[in-house]
Amino acid sequence: MNTLTKRGMTLFELLAVIVILGIVAAIAFPTVNSLINNTKKDAIAANANTFIQTAITNVRTDYNSMQYGDLADDSKTYIVYVDASLDTSYPTTVTVTDTDFQIDLSDDFLKLDKAYLTITISDDGTNIVLSTFVYIEGDYGVDEGTVADEDTPITRKHVIDSTDVTIA
Numbered sequence: 001m002n003t004l005t006k007r008g009m010t011l012f013e014l015l016a017v018i019v020i021l022g023i024v025a026a027i028a029f030p031t032v033n034s035l036i037n038n039t040k041k042d043a044i045a046a047n048a049n050t051f052i053q054t055a056i057t058n059v060r061t062d063y064n065s066m067q068y069g070d071l072a073d074d075s076k077t078y079i080v081y082v083d084a085s086l087d088t089s090y091p092t093t094v095t096v097t098d099t100d101f102q103i104d105l106s107d108d109f110l111k112l113d114k115a116y117l118t119i120t121i122s123d124d125g126t127n128i129v130l131s132t133f134v135y136i137e138g139d140y141g142v143d144e145g146t147v148a149d150e151d152t153p154i155t156r157k158h159v160i161d162s163t164d165v166t167i168a
Helices: 011-065 069-073
Strands: 076-082 101-104 114-121 128-137 140-142 159-161
Touching: 011 076, 011 101, 011 114, 011 128, 011 140, 011 159
Parallel strands: 076 101
Antiparallel strands: 076 114, 114 128, 128 140, 140 159
C-alpha cells in the first residue's frame, strides 16, 4: 500500500507567502514612518508654542514687576533665549545689547538645542510684538518668520528639518 502524506509546504506555496508578506510590508512601512514623523513634528510644534507662551508670560511678569524710570514711556525689547541659542557657530541676526532686556529660559527648556525670540512690549504693556523667532530641538526646527502674533499657534506644517532652519 502506497500512502503519501503531505507533511509540508511546496516551494511554490512558500514563495507565495513571502511575496504577500513583502507586499504588505511595502504598503505598511511608509504609512507607519509617516505617522511617526508627523507625531514628532506635532510634539516639536507643541514645545515651540510652550516656549513662546512661557516667553510672553516671563516678559509680562518682568514688565509688570519692574520700575523702568527713564524708559517708562518707551517700548521695551526683550530677547528671550535658551543659552545655546547664542552660540557663535549658529548664524544669527540677533545681537543682544545692553539696552535689551534678557530672559534666559535654559533651566526651563533643557532639551532645546537653540531657541530665541525677540519680544517688543508697548509702553503701556498692552501690545506685544513677536519677531526673530528660531527654535531647534533635535532633528527638527521652526524657521524665523513663522510667528506672526501671539495668537497664531505653530503647527506641524511650520516644522522643518533643523538643517534647513535659516534666518533672514
